Amino acid sequence: MDSRFVNVxxxxxxxxxxxxxxxxxxxxxxxxxxxxxxxxxxxxxxFAEKELIPNANLSVHKPSxxxxxxxxxxxxxxxxxQKIEYRFxxxxxxxxxxxxxxxxxxxxxxxxxxxxxxxxxxxxYCFHLGSNGSQVNCIKLKYWRxxxxxxxxxxxxxxxxxxxxxxxxxxxxxxxxxANDRALSRQDYLNARREARASSKMPSGIEMEQVGKxxxxxxxxxxxKQF
Numbered sequence: 001m002d003s004r005f006v007n008v009x010x011x012x013x014x015x016x017x018x019x020x021x022x023x024x025x026x027x028x029x030x031x032x033x034x035x036x037x038x039x040x041x042x043x044x045x046x047f048a049e050k051e052l053i054p055n056a057n058l059s060v061h062k063p064s065x066x067x068x069x070x071x072x073x074x075x076x077x078x079x080x081x082q083k084i085e086y087r088f089x090x091x092x093x094x095x096x097x098x099x100x101x102x103x104x105x106x107x108x109x110x111x112x113x114x115x116x117x118x119x120x121x122x123x124x125y126c127f128h129l130g131s132n133g134s135q136v137n138c139i140k141l142k143y144w145r146x147x148x149x150x151x152x153x154x155x156x157x158x159x160x161x162x163x164x165x166x167x168x169x170x171x172x173x174x175x176x177x178x179a180n181d182r183a184l185s186r187q188d189y190l191n192a193r194r195e196a197r198a199s200s201k202m203p204s205g206i207e208m209e210q211v212g213k214x215x216x217x218x219x220x221x222x223x224x225k226q227f
Contacts, residue, residue: 005147005155008033015168029168034154036167040193042067043200048145058129060139067144075138087117159199163192
């Protein structure tokens with residue numbers, strides 16, 4: 001385990017000390033911890049990149065630690081290891097291909113001109129290729145990640161444990177309808193979240209949008225830089 005991360009149960013154990021003894025359901029608290037982790041959001045060190053292989057149905061499962069996709073590229077990998085990239089259309093919005101600045105490759109092998117762009121769609125669990133994507137045998141994905149431990153439970157950055165514990169206490173107060181504690185625990189969480197985001201160097205919304213543009217986000221630019 002990365003030393004910067006701890007198991008979710010450490011935050012649950014801390015939260016257990018913030019509510020009346022024996023009142024916290026730990027299974028529910030773990031679910032709240034995951035919600036709190038998503039609310040705080042990824043920091044600068046939460047980038048990841050993976051190569052995925054489509055199955056016979058032309059689908060690939062999203063990584064279990066994926067928070068949000070940043071960039072995707074479709075390739076046919078030859079036996080010699082050469083990667084031929086294919087144009088695609090994400091949710092039917094324009095043609096997408098990465099650009100390496102070499103017009104010869106872009107007009108030829110690098111961006112095959114034959115056939116329509118491959119349609120790419122997604123649901124909560126998978127990316128799906130259109131029926132003309134049968135030649136794709138390698139998908140490269142860049143994404144924001146929320147780390148998951150070997151036990152399938154979230155890993156929490158050490159400096160966010162207190163914020164997550166306060167989030168759990170806030171959710172407990174809402175569930176139990178503890179009127180006097182709801183507002184106080186919410187404010188405690190918001191203060192702790194602010195400090196956690198600062199420690200994580202969490203990009204602001206504007207900065208995240210700029211990162212997306214620089215990394216050629218799926219949502220912003222019809223042409224991408226090279227992976």
